Amino acid sequence: QKEVEQDPGPLSVPEGAIVSLNCTYSNSAFQYFMWYRQYSRKGPELLMYTYSSGNKEDGRFTAQVDKSSKYISLFIRDSQPSDSATYLCAIREAGNNRKLIWGLGTSLAVNP
Amino acid sequence: EPEVTQTPSHQVTQMGQEVILRCVPISNHLYFYWYRQILGQKVEFLVSFYNNEISEKSEIFDDQFSVERPDGSNFTLKIRSTKLEDSAMYFCASMGNWANVLTFGAGSRLTVL
Numbered sequence: 001q002k003e004v005e006q007d008p009g010p011l012s013v014p015e016g017a018i019v020s021l022n023c024t025y026s027n028s029a030f031q032y033f034m035w036y037r038q039y040s041r042k043g044p045e046l047l048m049y050t051y052s053s054g055n056k057e058d059g060r061f062t063a064q065v066d067k068s069s070k071y072i073s074l075f076i077r078d079s080q081p082s083d084s085a086t087y088l089c090a091i092r093e094a095g096n097n098r099k100l101i102w103g104l105g106t107s108l109a110v111n112p
Numbered sequence: 113e114p115e116v117t118q119t120p121s122h123q124v125t126q127m128g129q130e131v132i133l134r135c136v137p138i139s140n141h142l143y144f145y146w147y148r149q150i151l152g153q154k155v156e157f158l159v160s161f162y163n164n165e166i167s168e169k170s171e172i173f174d175d176q177f178s179v180e181r182p183d184g185s186n187f188t189l190k191i192r193s194t195k196l197e198d199s200a201m202y203f204c205a206s207m208g209n210w211a212n213v214l215t216f217g218a219g220s221r222l223t224v225l
Contacts, residue, residue: 032212043116043203043216044155051212088155092212099168100214102155 003027006089006103015112019076023089023103026070030101031094033065035074038086038105047087048074079110114138118204118217126225128193133220135187135204143207144187145214146179148172148200155203161187194224 006023013019021035032051036044048063050056050072056063062075072091076083089103117136125131137144146158159169159179166179176192187206191198201221205214 034213036216041201041219041221043205043218045216046213049213099157099160102157104154 003101004089004091004103007106008104010107010109012109012111013079015079015081015110017079017110019079019083019108019110021074021076021087021089021106021108023072023091024070025072025091025101027093027101028067028070029093030091032092033063033072034090034100035061035063036088036090038088040085044088044090079108081110081112084109114215116204116206116215116217118202118220120220121218122221122223124223124225125194127196131191131194131198131222133189133191133202133204133222135189135217136185137187137204137206138208138215139185140208141206141215142209143167144179144181145205145207146189147203147205147216149203149219150197150200158189158202191222194222196224198222199224 004025035048037047038044050063050065053065053067060077064073086105086107088105090100092100119134144161147155149155157170159173160167161179178190180188201219203219204217207214
């Protein structure tokens, strides 16, 4: 089983839709959960960061972590064409190991 | 806002040639990384660097790869003898001592012909 699984999409939604992006993981030692956004031919940029379980909200974005199910989600409300990008989940263990384990990335297109 | 700077943005080279990709991490960061992303594929970890030495490297980071922090600001990735399959975007990233997130540069696109 891969350490992190993410459906690559592509996902296409109309402007204003609620978008749900998800990753599953296998290692229960993972404690830090991140969502990065990557525009075409650019480096990944941090969108949301969550430690352990729970929800975190930032504007139109909500990150959820369910450690019992080993499942993380990113919700985008009122999606905009400017949200069109690839969204990557990245996860790492606690402690000194700072290597991130990446999902494949989900390609999202928000159509005006 | 502080950023990670990478040069060149795009390099085209012949197979077998040496390539050096350069990165200037955020100035007070202590952890440095190289990742690569082959077109259409996942971001892959290559190597992490801390306290002037490699702290971890992946299977991809074989003997043809090396990293260096020659002058306290630059962080370089050298590929000694490039192969066609080295064609990819190479991302440098850095992280502060008390942070848990990486800041990425815009990437260097390497094309090996």
